[in-house]
Amino acid sequence: MHRPGAEAWLSMSAQDLHRSVTRLASEISERLGDPDGYVLVGIVTGGGHLAQRLADAIAHAEGRRPRVGTLDITLYRDDLYTGLERPTLGETAIPFEISGRTVVLVDDVLFTGRTVRAALDEIMDYGRPARVQLAVLVDRGHRELPIAADYVGREIGTGKRDRVVVHLVEDGSEQDGVRVHRAEGGR
């Protein structure tokens, strides 16, 4: 799959992505059991759609769907003052109590870990979960914080300046898939 010299390549096809989602769903079910016993919280926007996919897959296998919320971490970012355009605010919607429950955070790509740090801070402002786990579709390495995922769809080796883009039809993409865009000038 990795073709040196190419500027962008498909790292996961639609079929790869679907298999990964199914496997992630069954790993979550294996470890957490009854879907009423935990909640999925997707980090918007990519993680939000992925959390719905996971919930669908879990419902398909278990006959019951876990509750799904979304988290927008914009207000908790540590890079608001870096001179970039301020990001548009998304919606945080957690219409259920999370105190005392297991929360599975869902994101599409795990990279520096800073997004997850922000998400953990925000979750704690909503309540005191019994525990928090992390599920990601892609782990691309280059962590800057001591954070690891509990459920990983696929590990993809990338250069630090490469871009990893998860395409989901819910985002308006034509097809599901994961593309890696090589940074100019190589790694």
Added chain:
Amino acid sequence: MRRKDMLGLRDVSAEEIVEILDTAARFRSVSERRIKKVPTLRGRTVVTAFFEDSTRTRLSFDLAAKRLSADTLGFSASSSSTKKGETLMDTARNLDAMKPDAIIIRHAHAGAPHMLAQAFPWTVLNAGDGINEHPSQALLDMLTMRDHLGELAGRTVAIVGDVYHSRVARSNIYGLTRMGARVVVAGPGTMCRQDMAHLGVEVRHRVDDVLGDADVVMMLRIQRERLAPGMMASAREYSRFYGLDLDKLRRARPEVLVMHPGPINRGVELSPEVADGDRSVILEQVTNGVAVRMALLYLLLGGEPLPAGADDAAA
């Protein structure tokens, strides 16, 4: 939005207004959480400098800054050294020496915030300057209207009372006309001059002439502190001709929204039955005020470039 200050809506585009209102709508949920605070402006210092009395606006800005985790401090005219004769520029230089990030100012003189915005590097938010503008009030009014009416374009807003002396009215006129709404004003000739038509509004004098087709009726406070002698015969007479009571309200559309920027002179601009009635959205305006001010602080206080090489950190 890329600007240092919010001084008035006169030079703010429709796109910027939409961005502020959309952001404010998102911020409302923060005030409904158990922990009503996000860390966005942690370590930033916001000063509320009120050279004119205010309760609602000062508290609203203060709360907005605190909900974004900024440190706030403030003073009001009665407790400040202005009383001891210090000039505005000297007060501002002293504030500047304490390295604030933003100053929210209310002043009796139109243009005072603009002067500070030109002279100093920090963000200036105009919380009311003389009879000129009060942009955050107009934005919260527009957010409240949008909640009920959807699009503002094509809607008719009637502003009734002392339009001439009202910075609330002026900011609303700039903002609403920019958004494509039709604004009709009514009031006594001394307070609602024909030459206000150059602001893009229709000028009437009888309340009955504006009630019939209004989607919103905004009643203004009679500002006794700004009225020269002779501008108003008596509160009783004003109330009879320009105050909104149930009888006049019956001539408006059944779904009309009644708004007032506060504080209300009960029995003068609004009868208690109307102020507390089911068409009144006055308390929604107050709730939206905090959200709009959070949005303004969020959109204005950012974008200070870090030294080169700083990580962009986004995952």
